[in-house]
Amino acid sequence: MSVASTALLSGFRGRIQSRRVGQSTRRALWAYLFISPFYISFLVFGVFPIVFSFYLALTRWTPYQSTFIGAANFVNLLQDNLVHTALFNSLWLMVVIGGAQISLALVIALALNARKVRGREAFRGIFFLPYITSPVVLGLVWGVLFAYTGLLNYGLSRIGIEPVDWLGYASGSSTWIKPAIALVTVWQFFGWNVLLFAAGLQAIPSEIFEAARIDGATDWDVLVRITLPLLKRVSFFVVSITIIGSIQLFDAPLMLLGGVAGAGSGTLGGAESGGLTLAMVVYETAFSYGQFGYAAAISVLMFGVLVVLTAVNRRVFFRNLED
Amino acid sequence: MASSRFARLSALFSAVVGVAVLVTACGQSVAPPTRQQPSSSTPGTDSTTTSATSVPVSAADSAPDTELTVWYFDKVSMETVIPLFEQSHPGVKINFVEQPFGDMSKKYLAALAAKQGVPDVIGLDTSMVGQFLDAGEDLLAEPYSAGQLKNNFVSWKFDATTTSSGHMTALPWDVATGVMFYRPDVFQAAGLPSEPDQLARSLATWDDFIKAGQVIKDKTGGQTTIIGNEHDIFNAGYWQNGGTVVQDDKIVLVPQGLQPLQTAVKARAAGIGGNIPAWSERWAPALQSGKIATVIMGGWMLGNLENLIDPDGAGNWRVTSAPGGAFSNGGTYIQIPQLAEHKQLAWEFTRFLATDTEALNAVFEKTGIVPAYKPAWQSPIYDQPVAYLGGQQAFRLMLNLAQQVKPLAYSAVDALGTDLLNAQVDLAIGGKAAPDQALQTAATQLQERAQRASDLNLSVARE
Numbered sequence: 075m076s077v078a079s080t081a082l083l084s085g086f087r088g089r090i091q092s093r094r095v096g097q098s099t100r101r102a103l104w105a106y107l108f109i110s111p112f113y114i115s116f117l118v119f120g121v122f123p124i125v126f127s128f129y130l131a132l133t134r135w136t137p138y139q140s141t142f143i144g145a146a147n148f149v150n151l152l153q154d155n156l157v158h159t160a161l162f163n164s165l166w167l168m169v170v171i172g173g174a175q176i177s178l179a180l181v182i183a184l185a186l187n188a189r190k191v192r193g194r195e196a197f198r199g200i201f202f203l204p205y206i207t208s209p210v211v212l213g214l215v216w217g218v219l220f221a222y223t224g225l226l227n228y229g230l231s232r233i234g235i236e237p238v239d240w241l242g243y244a245s246g247s248s249t250w251i252k253p254a255i256a257l258v259t260v261w262q263f264f265g266w267n268v269l270l271f272a273a274g275l276q277a278i279p280s281e282i283f284e285a286a287r288i289d290g291a292t293d294w295d296v297l298v299r300i301t302l303p304l305l306k307r308v309s310f311f312v313v314s315i316t317i318i319g320s321i322q323l324f325d326a327p328l329m330l331l332g333g334v335a336g337a338g339s340g341t342l343g344g345a346e347s348g349g350l351t352l353a354m355v356v357y358e359t360a361f362s363y364g365q366f367g368y369a370a371a372i373s374v375l376m377f378g379v380l381v382v383l384t385a386v387n388r389r390v391f392f393r394n395l396e397d
Numbered sequence: 398m399a400s401s402r403f404a405r406l407s408a409l410f411s412a413v414v415g416v417a418v419l420v421t422a423c424g425q426s427v428a429p430p431t432r433q434q435p436s437s438s439t440p441g442t443d444s445t446t447t448s449a450t451s452v453p454v455s456a457a458d459s460a461p462d463t464e465l466t467v468w469y470f471d472k473v474s475m476e477t478v479i480p481l482f483e484q485s486h487p488g489v490k491i492n493f494v495e496q497p498f499g500d501m502s503k504k505y506l507a508a509l510a511a512k513q514g515v516p517d518v519i520g521l522d523t524s525m526v527g528q529f530l531d532a533g534e535d536l537l538a539e540p541y542s543a544g545q546l547k548n549n550f551v552s553w554k555f556d557a558t559t560t561s562s563g564h565m566t567a568l569p570w571d572v573a574t575g576v577m578f579y580r581p582d583v584f585q586a587a588g589l590p591s592e593p594d595q596l597a598r599s600l601a602t603w604d605d606f607i608k609a610g611q612v613i614k615d616k617t618g619g620q621t622t623i624i625g626n627e628h629d630i631f632n633a634g635y636w637q638n639g640g641t642v643v644q645d646d647k648i649v650l651v652p653q654g655l656q657p658l659q660t661a662v663k664a665r666a667a668g669i670g671g672n673i674p675a676w677s678e679r680w681a682p683a684l685q686s687g688k689i690a691t692v693i694m695g696g697w698m699l700g701n702l703e704n705l706i707d708p709d710g711a712g713n714w715r716v717t718s719a720p721g722g723a724f725s726n727g728g729t730y731i732q733i734p735q736l737a738e739h740k741q742l743a744w745e746f747t748r749f750l751a752t753d754t755e756a757l758n759a760v761f762e763k764t765g766i767v768p769a770y771k772p773a774w775q776s777p778i779y780d781q782p783v784a785y786l787g788g789q790q791a792f793r794l795m796l797n798l799a800q801q802v803k804p805l806a807y808s809a810v811d812a813l814g815t816d817l818l819n820a821q822v823d824l825a826i827g828g829k830a831a832p833d834q835a836l837q838t839a840a841t842q843l844q845e846r847a848q849r850a851s852d853l854n855l856s857v858a859r860e
Contacts, residue, residue, distance in 0.1 A: 136510070153849070218678050223679060243674050342820055345827070362816070367850075
C-alpha cells in the first residue's frame with residue numbers, strides 16, 4: 075500500500091470517526107430534548123421559586139411595593155412574638171409527635187414482625203388507612219370529635235372525666251390545642267412509619283437472629299443488640315421525615331382551628347395562638363396579610379431550622395460511623 | 398438504524414408539537430369575542446346567544462372594550478346581573494369567575510403582587526376591602542366622578558372606603574345591616590315578649606339582653622341559651638361602635654372594643670352563652686332545634702337560615718333590631734383595580750351593578766341582599782312579607798336600620814387587626830386577661846407587625 079493510499083485511508087477513517095462523534099452528540103441532544111419537559115418544569119416550578127424566595131426574603135414585597143431592604147426582615151422576625159410562638163409550637167409538635175409516633179410505630183412493627191400474628195397484612199392496611207385519607211377530611215372529622223360537646227368529651231364523661239376544651243373555643247385557653255393537633259397527626263402518620271419499620275425488619279437476615287438464639291441471647295438482648303442497631307438506617311430515615319413533616323405541619327391545625335372562613339376569620343392558630351405553626355404563619359403572612367417579603371423571610375427561617383435539625387439528627391445517628 | 402429511529406421519533410415529536418401549537422393558536426384566535434356581524438336576535442333572549450351574535454358597543458368608538466373579567470364570591474347575584482348588563486350592552490361579554498369566599502382575597506393579593514391576572518372588576522366583602530383600598534382606581538376622580546352619585550347612597554357606606562388621602566377606591570353595592578334573628582317560641586316559653594317590636598323595646602340594651610338570657614337559661618334548666626357564645630355579643634357591640642381597626646393612622650381597637658368586651662365578659666359571668674361558636678359544626682343543629690334563641694348578624698343571614706342552616710324552619714324565626722342598635726356586618730364593595738385592562742367598560746359595569754335599580758332589585762328578589770343605593774328602595778318589593786319569617790315585613794326594618802349605622806372606616810391592616818383582636822377577645826372572655834389589657838395587647842401587636850412587615854407607622858389610641 076502506497077503512502078498516498080495510506081494517507082487517504084486514514085483521512086477517511088477520521089471522517090467516519092467525526093461522523094460517529096457527531097451522531098452520538100446528536101443522539102444525546104435528542105435524548106436531552108425528550109427528557110427536557112421534566113427539567114424545564116422543575117426549573118420553572120421548583121428551582122426558580124426556591125431561589126426567588128431567598129431574594130424575596132430580602133425585600134419588602136407587598137401588592138403595592140417591592141423594595142430591597144437587605145436583612146431587615148430577619149432583624150424584624152427575631153423580635154416578632156408571633157414568629158417566636160410559631161417556632162415554639164412547631165418544635166413542641168415535632169418533639170411530641172416524633173416521640174409518640176416513632177415509638178408507637180416501632181412497637182407495632184416489632185409486634186407484627188416477631189409474633190405469629192394472624193392477619194398481619196390486614197393490620198398493616200388498617201394502620202395505613204389514615205395516611206391515605208385527605209388531611210382536610212381528617213381535620214373536619216376530628217374537629218367534630220374534639221368539639222366541647224363532641225364525641226371525645228362524651229366518652230370521657232362516661233368514665234367520669236371532666237370535659238376537655240380541646241380546641242380552646244370554650245375557655246379561650248390553648249392548653250389542649252397542641253396535644254389535639256399531635257393526636258391527629260400521630261394517628262394519621264404512624265401507619266406509614268409502621269410500614270417503613272416493617273420493611274426494615276424484614277430486611278434483617280433471619281440467620282443473625284437464629285445465631286443469637288443459639289448463643290443464648292434473650293428477647294431483650296436480641297432487640298437491643300441486634301434489631302435496633304440494624305434498624306439504624308431506617309430509623310434515621312423515619313426520624314428525618316418526621317422532623318421535616320412536623321416542622322411543615324399546616325393542614326391539620328388549619329382545618330382544626332377553622333382557618334377556612336376567609337379574611338379576618340380569627341385564626342392565627344386559635345386561642346393564644348396555641349396551634350400556630352411556622353408553615354401557618356408563612357401562609358397567613360403572605361396570603362391573608364399580603365406581606366410576601368416577610369413571609370419569605372419566615373420560610374427561610376423554617377428552612378434554616380430544618381437544615382440544622384436534620385444535620386443534628388444525622389450526627390446523632392451516625393457519629394460512630396464513617397458514612 | 399438507530400439514527401433512523403431517532404429521525405422517526407423526532408418527526409413524531411415535531412408533529413405532536415406542531416399540532417399542539419396549532420390547537421393553542423386556534424384556541425387563542427377563537428377565544429376573544431371580536432366584532433361580530435349585526436345580530437338578528439331580539440332583546441331579552443338568552444345572554445350567551447346575545448353576546449355571541451351582537452354588535453359592538455359603539456361603531457364610532459375606535460376600540461371599545463368588549464370583554465370584562467369579573468371576580469366575586471356570590472354566583473347567584475352576579476349571574477342575575479350579568480344577563481341584564483349584556484342585554485343592555487350588546488356585544489359585551491362578561492367573564493364571571495366565581496371565587497370561593499375564603500380564597501378570593503388571597504388570590505387577589507397574589508395577582509396584585511405578581512401584577513398578573515388581575516380582574517377588571519372585583520366584588521369585595523367588607524372584611525376584605527380595607528386591605529385593597531390602595532389597589533383600586535380613585536372613583537372620585539375623572540373619568541369616573543362617582544362623587545355625583547353620593548347622595549343616592551347610604552352615606553356611611555359611601556364614605557367608608559375614602560382613604561385619608563381623599564381617594565375612594567370602591568363603590569358600595571349592598572348594605573348588610575346587623576339585626577337580631579330570634580326564635581319567638583323560645584322567648585314565649587320563657588315568658589318574655591315574642592313580637593318583634595315588643596322584643597326590640599324590651600331588649601333595647603345589652604344589659605337587657607343578658608337579663609333575658611338568664612331568664613331563658615333558668616326556665617329551660619340550661620338546655621337553651623340566648624346566644625351561641627359571648628364572642629358574638631362582643632362582635633355585635635364592636636360593630637355598633639363602628640368596628641373600625643384603624644382610623645386616621647391610629648389603631649382604635651381599645652376605644653372601639655372596650656365596652657363591648659366588658660359586656661361580653663359580663664355575659665360569660667352570667668353564663669348566658671352556649672359554648673357554641675358561630676359557624677362551628679354544632680351551631681346549625683343548635684339553631685335548628687331551638688337550643689340557641691338568637692343570631693345577631695347581618696341581614697344576609699336570612700338567606701343562610703332559609704337555604705343552609707335551617708331550611709325546615711320556615712315560620713320558626715323572626716327578626717328585629719339588635720340590642721344596642723344598628724350596625725354593619727358584611728356587604729360588598731365593587732372595585733376597579735388600577736391594573737385592570739378594560740377600565741372604561743369596568744366602570745360601566747360597576748355603575749350598572751351599583752345603581753341600576755332594575756338590576757339591584759332583581760338581585761334583591763333572588764338573594765335578599767339589600768342594595769346600598771337608596772332609589773332602589775322605593776320599590777314595593779321591600780314591603781313584601783317574608784314567608785320564612787312568618788309573614789313579617791322584614792326588609793323595611795333593615796332599610797331603616799341601614800341609615801342609623803355609625804360612620805366607620807376601613808384600613809389596610811383590617812384582616813390582621815381582626816385576627817389579633819379575636820385571639821385577645823377569646824382570652825378576655827375566658828378570664829385569662831383583663832378586657833383593657835387584652836385590647837391593648839392586640840393593638841400593640843398590630844402596631845409592631847404593621848411596622849415590621851408593611852412599613853406602616855400607626856399609633857395606638859389608648860381610650
